[in-house]
Amino acid sequence: MNIISVISPLILVALLGFILCKSNKLNKSQVDALSKFTFFYSIPAFLFYQMANADFSGMVDPKFFAGFYLPLLCCYLLAGLANYLFHKKYQKHYPASAVFALGASYSNTVIVGLPVLLMVIGEQVVALVFLIITFHSTLLFGLTSAIAARGAPQEQTSSSKALAKRRSFDWQGFFKQTFNNPLIISILSGLVFNLLAIPLPGIIGDALVLLGKPAITLALFILGASLAYYQVRNEINFIMLASIFKLMLLPALVYGAAHYLFQLEPMIITVLVILSASPIGVNAYLIAKMQEVHQETLAGAVVVSTVMSVFTVPAWLWFLG
Secondary structure (H helix, E strand, O other): OOHHHHHHHHHHHHHHHHHHHHOOOOOHHHHHHHHHHHHHHHHHHHHHHHHHHOOOOOOOOHHHHHHHHHHHHHHHHHHHHHHHHHOOOOOOOHHHHHHHHHHOOOEOHHHHHHHHHHHHOOHHHHHHHHHHHHHHHHHHHHHHHHHHOOOOHHHOOOOHHHHHHHHOOOHHHHHHHHHOOHHHHHHHHHHHHHHOOOOOOHHHHHHHHHHHOOHHHHHHHHHHHHHOOOOHHHHHHHHHHHHHHHHHHHHHHHHHHHHHHOOOOHHHHHHHHHHHHOOEOHHHHHHHHHHOOOHHHHHHHHHHHHHHHHHHHHHHHHHHO
C-alpha cells in the first residue's frame, strides 16, 4: 500500500458524484435527500459506534495531547482571523470565520491518516489515533458551534440592548448549535457509553455497523455531487489558503511543538504530524452545509487538499525520516 492507493479511491468516489450530477443523472433534490440521510443517520451511526467501542485504556502522556492540540488551536485561530479580516463576502462574519477555521484545521484521520500510519508504523498506533479522533472532532465541532452562535453581521443590531447581549456569550445560541448537530451529539453520546462502560446489545451494534458502513463513501459522493452546483472558482483563493494551512502550516506547527517544546519520542511525533498533515476531512464540509456558509470553499478545499496530499504526505514522511 502507498499514499496514492489510499487517496485515489476517495477522489474517484467524489468524481463519480460530480459526473452524475453534471450529466443530469442525478438532480439537486435527489442529492439533498441523500445528503440528509448521510448527515442525520449514517455518519452519526458511524461516529457513535466508533466512539463507543474505541479502546482508551492505555495511559497517554498529557504532552502527547498538548503537542497536537495547542498547534491545532493556533492554526484554527489564524485561519478564522484570516477569514474575519480579509474575506470580501464574509468579512467580520462569525459563522463563516468559524467554518473556514474548521476547514483549515480538521483532518481526515480515519480515511487517510490512519491507513498511512498503519502502513508506516503498524497496528500499535490505532488506540492513539482514536484518542485523537475523539477529542479532535468534539473540540473543533464544539468550538465552531460556539463561535457561530454569535451570528452573522446582519443578525446583529446597533441597539444598546443588542450590544450588551452580544458582549456576553450567547449560551442559548451555543446550545442550539450544539444539540442540533447530529455529529456532535453522536460523538458525545458514544464517548459517554465508552466511559461508563455501557454495553451495546449485539443487535443494536450490528445495526449501527450496517448503517454506518456507507457513511464515508456517501459523504465523499455528496461532496463531489455538490461541486457540480457550486461556483468554486469564486472561492479559489480561500480554497488554496485552507489547503495550505491544513497541509503545510498545521503539521509544521505540530512538529515544532512536539519536537522542540515537548520533546516527544520520534514515533509519537510521526503520529501527530501525519494526522495533522492529512487532508481536510469531509465532515468539515457537512458542518459548512449545516451552517449554510462557505459550502463552496470547503467542498473545493476538501478535494484540493486531498489531491495535494498525494505529494505533501510523502514529503512529510521523508522529512520525518
